[in-house]
Amino acid sequence: MGTQVICDHTEGGSADIITAIVEGRQPTSLTARTLHDIDLPLAWADQRALLGFA
Template sequence: MGSPVVIERIDAQKDHLRISANLSVIAEPDADNNPILAVFDVQFQKRQNGRAKPIVIAANEAPQQDPDLIAMVADAKRWTRELLEGKASSVQQITEREGLRSGAVRRILPLAWLAPDISSAIRNGRQPQHLTAKTLRTLPELATDWVKQRQILGFAPL
């Protein structure tokens, strides 16, 4: 015979836990008494630490979209359009409006001139595995020549 069980069940609700317990195990541990069931509702609030990361199980060769990388390229194109159309007067204005660190917008802007096949590959999740938003941020400078871009970013030549 196994150990007696005090906690029978725990149900997690949106704002509380419902705990069902058998108190007879505590009151008279050695007796074969009828169960004394009790239900406790305990208020709680789920807190998330950090940023949630989904767990995705996929084949190694399956495309893996990187939302941060896609957003970074989209930001570069949007900011470039704003500058060219006069909707933003300077890189500094965009930096302040977006609440970014000094130099962040300048490092991201060249992504607006990625080769079309590279932009498409990123959007479709077919970029090289090592190519992430973080690796792009650390590049000293991105070439405007599309052949060199493919080389630097790890894409096969066309």
């Protein structure tokens, strides 16, 4: 998994979540594999909750 995977699977993602990932501030449970395996909700609040940012 690399940067391309993260970019491919965060399209439509909340800008603050993407920024946190790029800056390395994501929750430790959030991995490239997690992003690859989930269906990201459209609502940004739901994305934050699912990915551990809420």
